[in-house]
Amino acid sequence: MNIKNIVNRNLANLTNCESEPIHIPGSIQPHGFMLGVNSRTYLIDFCSENSFEYTGIIPQMILGKTLADIFSVQEAADFKEYSAAEQIDSAKPFVFNIHDTYYNTTVHKSNETLILEFEPFPDGTVNLPNLYNQTRTFVSIMEKITYLPELCREIANETRAITGYDRVMIYKFDPDYNGEVIAESKREDLDSFAGQKYPHSDIPVQARELYIRNPLRMIADIKYTPVPILTIDDASEKTNKSLDLSLSILRSVSPIHVEYLKNMGVGATLTISLLQNQKLWGLIACHHYSPKILPHYTRLSALLQGHFLTSQIAVREVAEEFEVSQKVDKSLVELLSKLHENENFVEEYHNDNSLLKLANATGAAIFLNNKLYKNGITPPDEPLISLFYFLADNFKTQGLVTHCLSDHYPEGSSISQQAAGILYHALSGGSDGIIWMRREKVETNNWAGNPDKAMLANEDGLRLSPRKSFELWMQVVKDQSDPWRKSEVNVASGFSYALQKHINYRVIQTQEDANRVLNEELKTANQELANLNWISTHDLKEPLRKIQIFASKVLDREDPDLSAQVKDSVERMRSAAEKMQNLIEDILAYSKAGNMEKVFEEIDLNIVLKNVLHELQDNVEERHVTVHAQELPVLKAIPFQIHQLFLNLISNAIKFTDPDTAPEIDIKVNVVDGSAINEIISPLQKFHSISFGDNGIGFEKEYETRIFDVFQRLHPANKYPGTGIGLAICKKIAENHKGLITARSKPGMGSTFTLFLPIIR
Template sequence: MNIKDIVNRDIVNLTNCESEPIHIPGSIQPHGFLLGIRKGSSRIEFCSANSADFIALKPEQILGKNIQDIFPEEQASGFARHAGAEHIDPAQPFVFSLDGVSFNTTVHQSGGNVIMELEPFPDGTLQLPNLYTQTRNFVSIMEKSSGLLDLCQEIADETRAITGYDRVMIYRFDPEYNGEVIAESKREDLVSFANQKYPHTDIPAQARELYIRNPLRMIADINYTPVPLLTIDDSPEKGNHSLDLSLSVLRSVSPIHIEYLKNMGIGATLTISLLQNNKLWGLIACHHYSPKILPHYTRLSALLQGHFLTSQIAVREVAEEFNIGEEVDKALVESLTILHETDNFMEACHKSDSLLKLANATGVAIFYDGTLYTNGQVPAEQELLKLFKFLSKAYPNKSFETDKLLDIYPDGSNLSKYAAGIIYHSMVSGEPDGILWMRQEKVETINWAGNPDKAVLQNEDGFRLSPRKSFERWMEIVKDKSSPWRKSEVNAASSFSYALQKHINYRVIRAQEDQNRSLNEELRLANRELANLNWISTHDLKEPLRKIQIFASKVLDREDPDLSAQVKDSVERMRFAAEKMQLLIEDILTYSKAGSMEKVFVPTDLNEVLQNVLSELRDNIEEKKAAIRADELPRLEIIPFQVHQLFVNLVSNALKFTKPDERPQIRITSSLVTGADVPAEKASTARQYRVIAFHDNGIGFEKEYENRIFDIFQRLHPAHKYPGSGIGLAICKKIMENHKGFIHATSVPGRGSVFSIYFPAK
């Protein structure tokens, strides 16, 4: 039988320790021994090399055998039931006894294997913890501790009392996983590590991942010799026999970590993970300065302390945040109240204390419409204006916060005294207008456990990098940084910024309303004057024109024999001009009525409207010998007299602008189209339109006049040949606007025109 070990012999140093496969070392610590069986089987596939130290059987006497060949049959059967359970509780180890020695056997699954880790009882007894007393002590601690740091200190003291380690520390990690000792319980003769920081390189990423998966880790003797794991080389599983020991109690430790602990002078450790939201919040780290094996149930008691603390971390942090949030909300409500009650807030109330308190800022600046408003301790005006311009370009229409402005604004080295950290909200797109909360620089002295810049050192041999050997206190001065912004402060600043933006918009709208109100008043007066002019043109001017026409006719009729031809021609021209002017006045009156008269919509059959129009124009139609054909027209809600006038104008135009040697042909069609087919920008694509089209075979017009033809007084042809005022089609356009519709014309010179009117369809 060929037996080989599965020790991972990859060379590890600090240049590659971030990727060190620490979960598959292929070896264990020697204070227990390990057996591995294939899941669903009892055949032993793995055995640690130190089995004979505990049960007087060497690995070659164990590998390939069944569990019942090694332990009494009754115990083997009990273990089969224990390992085959759906859930294996690690807090309830199985107990094997052999030759009068009892072994706590922790069991877990690893891939397709079941791992058994057997540790002898230190004194031959279970030593079950008094959970009631431990829980009662914790409740008492929880009630008397005022904050999270006080609670951590009490847990450190209690954990040391339970475990007997020389030093118990509680670490808290920052976002970069630098650890800080926030509580410590120790022997009186030891140097304190309280408040010291340890760089993130001390605990590589894959080690942090294992702390999440396995919350308890013990090293009984830093100077131990790793025990290799052995397996049968001709087992059915060929190739790589690595065994994942992530959940193992006995797993051997990275040589880099062992060297690190030796440099600290430590003899044994116990580490308990503190998790929040499946992330590593911190650790309970227990150090002993000589070897120390902690019994299984005492380890569970220590782990319970970690669970107790973990259950309170979020509660205490939320409580602290709540207390600050209450003050912030109070200041926010006060600021919003002032904002809503003051029309000119920025001018009158920008120095309100509540504006600072809502974000616990030391300074506030608002830049709006070219004016800078400041409150509290702020940089010089020119520096602030440069900062606003930079932020408006870097974060347009956005909000942003940082506790180190220099990271994003290298030109801000002179601002740290007043604005090391900022909360920024943009207010106007494309402009530097915005609001800025500022915090002064908080110069901080950090006590590192050794120089963090020398966490990686060349060793004496010069062949590889090794952990630092010095853990003497090393102080770092941190400048150009403010205290971090809390979530409640950021939210309050955001709420006020949004309210301020609404306040500014309201002021703009109200100013626009005042301006519109003034313009409306001017327009009302102008309309009154226009109404007076309309009255003069339709009444006061019509009467003199009528008299001119009468007197001209009398002169021509009565005095005709005595008048010279030149006088007759002048009087006739005068009468014709008066008649033309009267017609123009009547057309202007019609145009003004089209926009000013009451718009009463009535469901109307357009066929009836067309028949009335054709009846009214019968003489003209017969004179021109025109042929008119019409489709069946729809029934629509219209202003009847306006649509009657619309049809009159369109049919009259078709009769007027005809070719002298061709009989007029007029065709009227009806169809239903979508808004996308309407040649007008304002047409709604979401609705349908009824289109009535008037086709003629007249003289037509050039394409350039398709839109201009509807302008008032627009004439395309000589008045002596085609008489008219040039208002008719403008009236048609006004009528269609009254109906929320459109009119459009297309034409080919010499071949005719098409005038299409579009009514919104329900």
């Protein structure tokens, strides 16, 4: 039988450090031994090289055998039943007896392999922890402590008391996975690591992933010699065998990590993961300065401390956030009250202390209508206004929340003493906005060694080594403020929204005041126009009537003393008076179309057409007019206005036809969607489309819109008499009915006027 080991001999180098395959080392720590059993056949496929030391059986006699060949038949049968459970209870290991020595055997599945890890406890005692006392102690701590840092210190003390390690640290990660020791319990003779920071490279990405999958990790002796895992060398297999030991307690450790711990002077470690929402929040890191094997159930007690702390992290953080939230909410209520009670809030209350308390800011500024209103500690006006312009150009839509303005704004460093961190929201228009500011908080970070030298190349340049110095390395951090809390960001956003509404209300109110003045002026102007209209349509009629009467009398007399020139002048005077009277009548009609009470009645347009043709009968007969009309609809309309509209359109069709041509008028009816008229009208609105087509003289396309303007004439008055108001009246009538009228024409090819009236259901 040929046997081979599956040790992974890939070295971490400058290019693969972040992807070192630490989950498949192919070796274990020597304080126990390992077997790998096929979960279907229960044949042993893997065993650690040190199996002989614990079982007295060489690996060649173990591999390929069943558990019954190595242990008693009863134990093998009991284990098969234990491992067949749907969920193997890793907290309660299976116990094997080998030569009167008991072994706690933790079991987990890796693909098709059951991995058995044997750890001896020679006296055969289980030493179960007193979970009642441990829980009672934790509850007592939880009741008397409010804040998370204090709770972490107590958990560190309790964990050290349970495990006996020389040092226990609570280690918290920042968003970039740099770690900081936030609590510590240690031997009195040891230097403190409290407050020290460690770069993210100390725990690479793949190591953090393993901490999430396996929450407990023990290294019993840093100076251990890795024990290879063996398997049968099957020549038919084209790929190398490997075992995923992510969940293993005996798994061998990355050589780089071992070297790192040796450089720290550590002899043994225990690490417990602290998870929040399936992310690594931090670690409980236990250090011992000599080898230390922690029994299985004591490890579980330590793990329970981690669960205790994890259960409280979110609660305590929420409690702290709630405390801050209550204070800022109180300031928000005060400000909103003042905002609602005072129209000139920005001018009168921008300096109110509540504006700063709202976000726990050291300064605030509002830029509105090119005026700057400042509160607290702020930069000088000129750089502050420049900042507002920059933010409006780059962050107007989404706003900006940052504790390091210089990361976003090139000139941020120059104003960091007053505004290292800002909370910005844009207001109504232009560069208007509001900024809360926090002063620069110069921090000295105490790193455990230079973070820039976390990994060093060996002399050959091929292999990486961890740093050898952990002496305190101080880093001064500038241009940063305290980070903004979620509650502060939320209330600032709420106030900005309320302030925006307040500003909009002021603008609307100002506009309403201006409109009110304009309305009064418009009423006065309308009254004056009404007076002028009365004068033009009533007071002027009487003098015109007298001019026409006297002119007619003069022309009717056969006085030989009147020369032909005088008679011609009088005739011109009478004709001008008649034109003026027609104009006054049309102006009066146009005025009535817009101002008279609009009483809608259900009318039959066929009857309207019949009445109009009867009214124009003399003209129709004289010009031999032909009218073709489809069946017209019945609809709600203003009767006299629709009559006027039909009268004007048909009169025009007769008037603007060549005298030698018999006028033909074609009236067609259809139903159309609003979108067929223009893109502005909703396609859901339906319209009656009534078109009046003729064979008249037509007009140029450029006049299709202008033709509906008041006094717009396209042809000489001596040839086609009229005032130019008729089509303007038609347009006004269409608008009174929430409709519209259009014109299409070509010179010499007639015209089509289409009336669109909405269908009201």
